[in-house]
Amino acid sequence: METDLRLESSLWIGNKRYRAVLTGWHFNWTEVDKKNRNKKTISVPVAEVVGVEEGRVEILPHKSVEDSDKDFTVCYVKRSSSGGSYGLLWRLGRTQFSCPSRVLRDQWIKHLRTALKTHSPLRPHRLLVFINPFGGKRKGRQIYHSLVAPLFELAGISAHVTVTDRANQARDYLLKKDLTGFDGVVCVGGDGMFSEILHGLIGRTQQEAGLCENDPSVTLQPCPLHIGIIPAGSTDCVCYATVGVIDPVTSALHIIIGDSQPLDVCSVHHASALVRYSVSLLGYGFYGDVLAESEKHRWMGPLRYDYSGTMMYLSNRSYAGIVQYLPADPLLSSPRDKTRCLSGCSVCSRSTERLFPHSADSASMCSSHFSQLSCDSEDEWVSIKGQFRCVSLTCMSSSCPKSPLGLSPSAHLADGTGDLIVVWDTHPLGFLKFLYRHTNTQDQFDLPFVEVHRVKAFRFFLPSDKEEEGYEEIGSLSGTVDKEERVCSVETVSRTGSQQYLVDREVQREKPNEQKTASSFLCGLCCSKAPAVSVWNCDGEILPFTDILCRVHGQLVRLYARGIEDGAAMHDFSETEKSERSRILHK
Numbered sequence: 001m002e003t004d005l006r007l008e009s010s011l012w013i014g015n016k017r018y019r020a021v022l023t024g025w026h027f028n029w030t031e032v033d034k035k036n037r038n039k040k041t042i043s044v045p046v047a048e049v050v051g052v053e054e055g056r057v058e059i060l061p062h063k064s065v066e067d068s069d070k071d072f073t074v075c076y077v078k079r080s081s082s083g084g085s086y087g088l089l090w091r092l093g094r095t096q097f098s099c100p101s102r103v104l105r106d107q108w109i110k111h112l113r114t115a116l117k118t119h120s121p122l123r124p125h126r127l128l129v130f131i132n133p134f135g136g137k138r139k140g141r142q143i144y145h146s147l148v149a150p151l152f153e154l155a156g157i158s159a160h161v162t163v164t165d166r167a168n169q170a171r172d173y174l175l176k177k178d179l180t181g182f183d184g185v186v187c188v189g190g191d192g193m194f195s196e197i198l199h200g201l202i203g204r205t206q207q208e209a210g211l212c213e214n215d216p217s218v219t220l221q222p223c224p225l226h227i228g229i230i231p232a233g234s235t236d237c238v239c240y241a242t243v244g245v246i247d248p249v250t251s252a253l254h255i256i257i258g259d260s261q262p263l264d265v266c267s268v269h270h271a272s273a274l275v276r277y278s279v280s281l282l283g284y285g286f287y288g289d290v291l292a293e294s295e296k297h298r299w300m301g302p303l304r305y306d307y308s309g310t311m312m313y314l315s316n317r318s319y320a321g322i323v324q325y326l327p328a329d330p331l332l333s334s335p336r337d338k339t340r341c342l343s344g345c346s347v348c349s350r351s352t353e354r355l356f357p358h359s360a361d362s363a364s365m366c367s368s369h370f371s372q373l374s375c376d377s378e379d380e381w382v383s384i385k386g387q388f389r390c391v392s393l394t395c396m397s398s399s400c401p402k403s404p405l406g407l408s409p410s411a412h413l414a415d416g417t418g419d420l421i422v423v424w425d426t427h428p429l430g431f432l433k434f435l436y437r438h439t440n441t442q443d444q445f446d447l448p449f450v451e452v453h454r455v456k457a458f459r460f461f462l463p464s465d466k467e468e469e470g471y472e473e474i475g476s477l478s479g480t481v482d483k484e485e486r487v488c489s490v491e492t493v494s495r496t497g498s499q500q501y502l503v504d505r506e507v508q509r510e511k512p513n514e515q516k517t518a519s520s521f522l523c524g525l526c527c528s529k530a531p532a533v534s535v536w537n538c539d540g541e542i543l544p545f546t547d548i549l550c551r552v553h554g555q556l557v558r559l560y561a562r563g564i565e566d567g568a569a570m571h572d573f574s575e576t577e578k579s580e581r582s583r584i585l586h587k
Ligand SMILES: CCCCCCCCCCCCC/C=C/[C@@H](O)[C@H](COP(=O)(O)O)NC(=O)CCCCCCCCCCCCCCC
Pocket: 190, 191, 192, 193, 233, 234, 235, 236, 237, 280, 281, 287, 290, 291, 305, 306, 309, 310, 313, 398, 400, 402, 403, 406, 407, 432, 435, 436, 438, 439, 537, 538, 539, 540, 541
């Protein structure tokens, strides 16, 4: 195959001569000076060639073609540093080549197009596009028509576009309408819009496979259609965590070249029924309260989260609860191992083999069950009871512009696990320190009132009234230090075999006396009637239940993305840029 596609010849760009080589995987061109010495080489992976056209093609401001029978134009992905964020921006590069003869020109076009087909089998031809005109700063329509549609056209993609009139329109379309002939679904909007697409596609796939989504022990069928995200929302966490930048052009190029990134999805159940799916943040306490408060201030746009975040921080609430989790295999990875899930991540690749051992035999996948959710596996569950600022589960890092490394910087996109972050009640400055560490490279888990566990499944429920008697003044700051310590004294129940043992743990307080003044000050600002129960924030939606059971489904969907790119892909950058980027990427 490789030898069939190989082509090598002299080509001209303007009046300079180049030695051009197509090897199958790469298309390179090297400037050759008058003394036949090689100068700089440009190398483009065939998988990153957007298109090959006859003649001299201009793309900007509009596509135009100057016909000439000895020229051809190659459009490809070009990287540039993104300044603010740690991912790479992708732009459309374009080079016009001239050949000595028409025959050679036709040969180049034919070989390049064949190489494209061979090496990028997942490039979409037909896409369903849903635009939320009200997401983020309400620029979805404009972003799609001015930045994305022209690129799709250039790549020969036909797009069936719907601008939504109501919430859940996109989800309902995917659940009911004929999807034959479509390769993928693109959402133009934020995490809420992505969530609609996710629910539509997962639901449709299970319907067609005859699987029951309500049963958490059923192994769900992975979705056949890819999802593309053109960021135009408020948080845009799924885009940021899978691409590394919030940039419509970069995302459009990932879609065009048919990149594929599997993603873990968590199913959330209540009383034997599916409630929702989640990929980024499933949060109780602080993040639930921020979302509930922010809904009242939607008119503020993306700023509503900062406003509500500050208000909720000042209300200083904490909640009683019982958290139980099923730990993932600690030998495979850990949320504290300081690694990062980057493009081509080996932990995720190994998980693919573990998650789909008989991928050819899909019938056996459909009928298999997750036995650890059944009663006879109670032994492996760990239980924590106490008073919490927040309890969060995230299937991926959940990085976003507010928190460039995310809720769990070492979480993996596609390893079949989620990270459970438990923040015990603590004094206000401690909690501020925890929140603030999300904005820089300091370790937010290196605090005595925070714990993080890599899990396969998780349960949350409220303590019964009797158990709750010990939790006075829930959510209030007026408790003395003694009371605070009692509130946070916890029991961890873990069971191995038939043995059950209790571990009493005193959660360390950080200089409680010194914080008393700050506490009293903030007390004046906090709500006097703080509720005893919070709500769950599930990727930006409030859940109607508090008691939930969650299970992580490894690699249930695929995105048109490739994860955050590592230094290996940084051939276009200077040494200083490279070292700065790897410093940020590797903490
Ligand atoms: C002191 C600064 C603290 C900054 C803390 C930042 C932590 C941010 C972690 C964000 C994880 C995001 C996970 C994704 C969630 C989205 O699915 C979901 C829906 O997004 P959509 O509206 O685009 O559809 N977004 C959300 O639920 C938003 C959660 C945002 C939480 C932001 C909290 C901001 C806190 C500001 C606190 C300021 C305290 C200042 C005290 C003086």
